[in-house]
Amino acid sequence: MGFNASILTLYPDMFPGHLEYSMAGRAIERGDLNIEAINIRNYALDKHHTVDDTPSGGGAGMVLKADVLARAIDALPDDNRPRLLMSPRGETLTQQRVRELSSGEGVVIVCGRFEGVDQRVIDGRELEEVSIGDYILSGGEPAALTLLDAITRLLPGVMGNVESGTYESFENNLLEHPHYTRPQEFEGQMIPEVLLSGNHKLIADWRHKRSMELTTKRRPDLLTRINDKKDQK
Incomplete structure (x- = not known):
């Protein structure tokens, strides 16, 4: 069946990105890794496909709207895949967490943009916030690609030598x-x-x-x- 990753993003063309190459690319060709990039903007109902609005209480930037993102999440199959939000305020990603994720059937990854995501959809859809480090990116897409890269290496049959994944940093x-x-x-x-x-x-x-x-x-x-x-x- 393979590992199924659904990516909710405003920039679906960023996927699979560098994952088309090397071990990950071969995993995609074999069907060991399946990446579905879904455009969040498709779930906006107004004619301008608006996905963001000003933050309540004032402040700089924009916030990804709860109703639009919730519709995108709810359109996915009702399965047991973890729902992750790439966010600088999340728990820092560890090799142990990567290994846990790689042993499952797949993941749903939400790529944040702007100043962040409406808290109500984070709470209501039980999104697990995940950070790849103490720095700020322009959006969650590079972080999502990093996470998928780490996961793919641990999928059965991806690495030629099983010991390669055992004696590495952080294991x-x-x-x-x-x-x-x-x-x-x-x-x-x-x-x-x-x-x-x-x-x-x-x-x-x-x-x-x-x-x-x-x-x-x-x-x-x-x-x-x-x-x-x-x-x-």
């Missing part, structure tokens, strides 16, 4: 270890001897140690998550 709340390949010497630097030893235990120990060092230096917050999980057991 174990650690940053990934350094990588090397031939030539053995490059600009006076050698590949670490342990990686050429053929001793899998020594190699695994070296990689774990390097991951710990990198995480401690660059993302100590990830180590806090590990400790929190240990405390909960």
Whole structure:
């Protein structure tokens, strides 16, 4: 059946975007990933297809109208797919959440625009707000593509080597270890001897140690998550 993603957006031509290429592109060709981009503007009832209005209480910008977006959402099949709203005020996306989403039948993704979305449709349609980082984009479309990229890599049969998705950054709340390949010497630097030893235990120990060092230096917050999980057991 494949993973079915319905994207509600004002710019459907932005999809599938870069997902047409590489592993994701092959997944789309095989039917492992199905992307349906739906124009929210089609659900506006006035002759101008108005989708936004001024914010109640005043202020800059415009707000995506609840009635128009609600009609777009309600036109979708009544299934159990999570309904996500790409929003800078949402929970920050994690690899664990990506893995949870990839194990389901699909997702509904609402791409916000303007100053935001009327809160009543967020509450009434139980939209889960998701952020991809502490910065502002022009709209939810780039964030939605990022989310779908992360999900697609974990779909069955997409990655050639199943281990590729297991020993990567964030999978174990650690940053990934350094990588090397031939030539053995490059600009006076050698590949670490342990990686050429053929001793899998020594190699695994070296990689774990390097991951710990990198995480401690660059993302100590990830180590806090590990400790929190240990405390909960």
